[in-house]
Amino acid sequence: MRLSTLLFGFFTLLLSTSVYGQNPAEAEASMDYYLPQDVTYNSEIPTPEEVLGMVPGEWHVRHDQLVKYMEAVAEASDRITLHKFAETYEDRPLLYLTVTSASNQQNIEQIRKNHVALTNPERSEQLDTENMPIVMYWGYSIHGDESSGSNASLLVAYYLAAAQGKEIEQKLNNSVILLDPSLNPDGLNRFASWANTHKSENLVSDPNSLELNQRWPSGRTNHYWFDLNRDWMLVQHPESQGRIDNFHKWKPNILTDHHEMGTNSTFFFQPGIQSRTHPITPEQNQSLTKAIADYHAEKLDNQKRLYYSQESFDDFYYGKGSTYPDVNGGIGILFEQASSRGHAQESVHGVLKYPFTIKNQFLTSLSTWEASQNLRQEILNYQRSFFQESKRKGEQADIEGYVFGTSHDKARTHHFVEMLKRHKVKLYELAKNINADGESFQANSSFVIPSDQKQYKFVKALFERRTSFTDSLFYDVSAWTMPYAFNLPFAELEGRDYSDDLLGSKVDGVPELPQGEIVGGKSDYAYVFEWDEYYAPRALNRLQDADVRTKVASKPFTGVTANGTHRFDYGTVLVPVGPQSVDESDIYSLMKKAANEDGLTVYAVGTGMTPRGIDLGSGSFEDLEQPNVAVLAGEGASSYEVGEVWHLLDQRYDMTLTLFPPDRLSFADLSRYNVIVMVNGGYNSLSNGAVSNIKDWVQSGGTLITTKYANRWAERNDLANIEFVKEDNSKEDEKEVNPKPYAERDKARGAQYIGGAIFNAKLDLTHPLGYGYNDDEMTVFRNSTLFLQKAENPYATPLYYTEEPLASGYISEENLEELAGTASIIVSDTGRGRVISMTDNPNFRAFWYGTNKLFMNAIFFGQTIDGGSGN
CATH class of the missing domain: 3.40.50.880 (Class I glutamine amidotransferase (GATase) domain)
Structure with a gap:
């Protein structure tokens, strides 16, 4: 089936008498409603109902119930292994299931290594993709109140574990599925509590119902109310950090991202709007996405369900789950299901019941699996060519590398390096001081990223400064130039500016935050530290928490330290040893903590007299209150x-x-x-x-x-x-207003x-x-x-x-x-x-x-x- 067939099916459905086909108001939570009946099921594999006492869709699953079932199905099936890889802020476990055939499970680590080798341009040509399993990451409900995905994951896990037959075994042999049942456990649990707490015995579908109208801040986000679907590239939260580690451990070919949208919508699957695809994304990525879309269309056509594609959403911002794979050699696929938000809600298509929404997520999980089998070798070959092309582009790039860093703030530089290493970017410490693009970079505080590496396309996406676009509309942000976000000096190295002798020690793994020092040791008079470092506020708050009196310099001065004189800038914090109500040994301990944990350089001073600028007893040192x-x-x-x-x-x-x-x-x-x-x-x-x-x-x-x-x-x-x-608008009012096409509004x-x-x-x-x-x-x-x-x-x-x-x-x-x-x-x-x-x-x-x-x-x-x- 090609795209023309997809569109024909779409318009045919528009003309059908029942807009949703299988009436969503008649959807009932039962295993027979959800499961295909053309296969048999292993009776030794427990169903969700047997473990949880409910069928998915009867209630909204809590995260602890989700974990309980995944543990049970992994225990019962030799096709599944369970991995707990991190914890949320609320200490909920993050987990995924590795699903493949029992024989593959016996050799799973070698399968993983062979697959990852496909992303290595120096080794990939030696690999035969004809018999390699395809690797997929299926992720559900990164927005906690878009919960049909996580509830569908119960059915997906059961089906993969229990379905029997020659075709099922062949698919399992040819694929490894990493099933992440809840991308956002804290948000999912918050929403399940709301929806279940307000559910009536007689389902209320009135959109004004309390059940269907969450109170602030809703269950969409994680514990700190962040949208985790914007954090794939930023990796600021434990959920994302663990997930990105898994991603690069396996390098999946297809990543599915199951969401919900407005109640009056239907069902969406990618590709999105083509004019808004990021230019770095290869055309083949989008053509393969379209080829996969044919399988979703066929599955939903057979169920007489409405859907659409190539509208509303895009593939521009690389920080989303459905787009991050596109710059990492994979194919990201967004699914958006019309949301019942609770257990039932009125819509323009009639009453939309929760089981109906769950089944659509289940169906498109199966259509993804079907597509992966028929397109397996083509997708594996695409992954190989992506990284070969990425490295080749890097070798040929006019910009041969990037240098960044500042001697004024080790922590900001450190956190940028930390982000790069989570994405497996190859970088090195700067070996010698250089000047480039009007900036000075010091060997002990700067880093170099060579363009000649397989992650070149990702690096380019992080550093590019793009100001011209083919489309003026964006689903998310239009820019994320990372050195700008970190306020770090950086330069693009071209021609004579770049050479391999700039490359010092290679940075392996995620580094530790660099420590500071106390220059001069214990002081009997005072300590001062500059405000340059990112964690200076943490050090100051810790001092204030201990009732240590502190001041801030509103003018610069030159102080006498153990290393000679040092110029201190506006904002330097003064910690006098006396008069204080805190013992001077305790103050010294706090200063050591500021150096060791916050990365500060603390200076011990022995006199209040300064060679230049204000003295330490000057009124230009402002007394500080602890912020409440x-x-x-x-x-x-x-x-x-x-x-x-x-x-x-x-x-x-x-x-x-x-x-x-x-x-x-x-x-x-x-x-x-x-x-x-x-x-x-x-x-x-x-x-x-x-x-x-x-x-x-x-x-x-x-x-x-x-x-x-x-x-x-x-x-x-x-x-x-x-x-x-x-x-x-005065001049505009004088102009003649020309009519414009309605479609362009x-x-x-x-x-x-x-x-x-x-x-x-x-x-x-x-x-x-x-x-x-x-x-x-x-x-x-x-x-x-x-x-x-x-x-x-x-x-x-x-x-x-x-x-x-x-x-x-x-x-x-x-x-x-x-x-x-x-x-x-x-x-x-x-x-x-x-x-x-x-x-x-x-x-x-x-x-x-x-x-x-x-x-x-x-x-x-x-x-x-x-x-x-x-x-």
Whole structure:
């Protein structure tokens, strides 16, 4: 069956009298409803009903039940082995099943090694793909409230273990299936609890039902409310880190990613919109995806079910499960099933019952298996040619390598290296100091990535700065240039700039965070450390937690250390030994921990007198209060962005914060906090009493941090003295409006949306929000069209966009013109307090290490910003 047949089937179904074919309202949870009846089943393999006391779809499966069944089926079947490879933040086990024939199981490690060798251009030609098994990774419900996938995985596991017959055995011999039943255990469990708790004996399909309307933050995300389907490339969370390890351990040929979408939709499978496929993805990848699609179409046609393809979704951002394989020699396939969200829901096609949605996920798992058998050798050969071509392109590339790193922040450089090694990128320590592209790179703090390697295409995707596109619409972000995200100097090495003598020691495995040191040992007078290092906030918070008094330098100075004199910059933290209520030996222990665990270089000083600049007893050293942070967390706030702040403070900086329900604002005692964060969102539902309480709190000296559209609320309520850019339509009004085709309306609207791009900005390094940065040129991430005028007070705009702001990604010409020269951060005076307005999200998806410090500076040093410098 080819694509023309697929489309014919689609339009035929549109004309059918029953839109869904098999009536979704009549779907009932029973094994006979789900399972094919053309095979026999091994009675020694337990069914989900026998282990769990329910048939999939009767209730939403909890994660512990899912694990219980997978353990039971693995114990009963010689086709299956179970692997627990990591734990979630909530200590739930992450697991997958290796499914193949019993004979393959006896030789599984050699099968794996042979398969991985297919990705090695130096060995792959020696391998005969005719008799090699194909390897697939089937992943279910990375969004926890799109749970039909995980519930279908129970049926898939049973079918693979129990189905009998010559054809089944042949398929098992020819394939290895890595079955991941729950890509997001914490989210799945959160949603199952909601749906099951609100289920009625008589199913309620009313879309207004509480069962079908989760409360904030929903079950979509993981424990910290991150979308794990955006983390495949970023690998910031344990679920993703373990999964990427498995991916590269096996190098699967096909990866399936089972999702849900709106209730009134039907069923989608890839390929997506072709004009939005990333240019690095080979054409053969998409042609094979189309060939696989024919098998999904045939399976769903036979069941009289509606579906569509090549619409709505795309293959551009490489950080999704269905797209990450495309830059790693595999084929990613997205499935999207119309969601019942609970157990039944009314739709334009009638009542959609949960078993119906589960069966579609099960059916397309089987059609994937069927396609893999008939296309097996072609797909295996494609994998071999992908890596051969990737290495060949790298050998021939004008850019022969990339160099990156900074001597000012070992941790940021370390975390970038950590990310690269998780993706099996080959890189080396820089062997000698070099200057390239206007940047200086030191041998002890920089790294080199040669283009001549099999992961060249992936490396290119990480480093490219793309600003021209064939399509102006994107399902996700249009740019993710990684050195920009980490705010790391980097250069492309061409011609004479690159040579093999730049390559020092090869970096093997994921390295440990480099340690710092205490220069001068134990001090009887004071310690100082600079704010450059990424984990400096963690060290400072630990000191404050122990009641150690600390100060921050608002001016630079030169201090006398054991190694001679050293120039200390704005933002240097001073820890005097006396007067303190904490014993000096305890302070020294904390300094050692800052060096060993946080990577800081701590200087012991023996005198308060400095050769140049302020002395250590100067009033230009500002006293610091320990931040007591509340983050508004509830309806109206973006759960993603609340989660990003929560994760940053809790996981990275070991800080205690309060997730504060907005409905408590009108009566809660806010004096226990000195920092309140309002992330992107709409807060119009806050009562007059809540607004009054926040105003009184800020005017009494609090620091309010608002990001993105929370700034509109702050401006409307006279908390932030900011002005938004208003588009001048006067000239447009004078122009004649020409009619346009109706079919182009969505594209025209979408072209004005900034889905996610990277921009150049200018930072005031003398401002408290600029402490710890060493270059006034930086890049920031933006995914909104909120533009702020620079403040009238010339000292109140510490970060603003340059006149030529686009660094990487898509933005329309109109929006680019409006963005140029506007403010990224404005500080407002409100009584004795400060409101810090950030137009962008400095904590995006936990991988924007480069702008995290802006946010942490607002938390730690917002209190020190001089009152006369606010707007």
